Amino acid sequence: MLNQPERKPDYFIQIPPEVLFETKLSAGAKLFYGEVLFLTYTYGFCSQKNAYFAANHRVSLRTVENWIKELKALNLIKVELIRKQNKEVELRKIFALAKIDFSKMPSLNQISVQAEASPPARITKPSQKQKKPYGASQNVFLSDNEMGELLKNHTKEQTEKAIELYSEWKEDKGANPRSDFNSMQWALREIEKPAPITKSGRRLTAVQESGCDEVSEETLANLPF
CATH class of the missing domain: 1.10.10.10 (Winged helix-like DNA-binding domain superfamily/Winged helix DNA-binding domain)
Structure with missing residues (x-):
């Protein structure tokens, strides 16, 4: 007890x-x-x-x-x-x-004045914390570990081209994916092995190339893969 x-x-x-x-x-x-x-x-x-x-x-x-x-x-x-x-x-x-x-403790009056004078703290998105911007529009955010992973599996030239391709797509669509590292994998595949070109001169997306015809053209155009 x-x-x-x-x-x-x-x-x-x-x-x-x-x-x-x-x-x-x-x-x-x-x-x-x-x-x-x-x-x-x-x-x-x-x-x-x-x-x-x-x-x-x-x-x-x-x-x-x-x-x-x-x-x-x-x-x-x-x-x-x-x-x-x-x-x-x-x-x-x-x-x-x-x-x-x-001696280091503020008085009640000081605490009250600080509380009134201090603006609300800005909240930084955890996904962009300690990440560096890349691409022409500086809108591709990657950590040092993520960049190291890209360079380990791809050449520097391939990585840079994929980042620029993904940066252009992101700027054009106004996209804000949760993870740029995961979302830009389609760009790497595009750089390594360009998709087939249709009769109209457009490249097939990964979904189109698979033969799927149940997705609208508009939806396909907005998918990052």
Whole structure:
């Protein structure tokens, strides 16, 4: 059965940035540190036992022990044991080594002014994040890995021609595919092996070449393959 606290704590906690944003710490260890930090304000150390924290957080004693190990491993707390003559532990002191720098904390008025003055953040499409523009219209977006993949499977000349062909099609149709790398594969096939030319002088698309006649000419013209 989980430990039950005698009474619910009525204090609030603050967590230093080096603890809050430490990726090697569990969420529970971060909250535990904030509580330890608060309890050190009176005497400079925290003397509460593991059972106290286990009851507050409704967790096992083993979980509290693990939090302490996590924080000790990163030198965020120091633990000292005061023993009796018979070596029995009389008192445990936990020292919080990361402190809150209150001089860096903005006032409520500053926070309010910043919130009113700051414009809404622009959201960048994840598909174009860290990608470079290519093509005559600079509208073909490829990551370094994607470009490397193209050059690994095709010559530089083929890749450049395919990008230009795809760029022209994209500009002409006003298309905005989710992935330029995937969508331009038809252009690579067109460069490597041009499609047969019809009697009217037009090249067959991949769908037309397969013999399918259930797709309209208008639809075919707008497909990137």
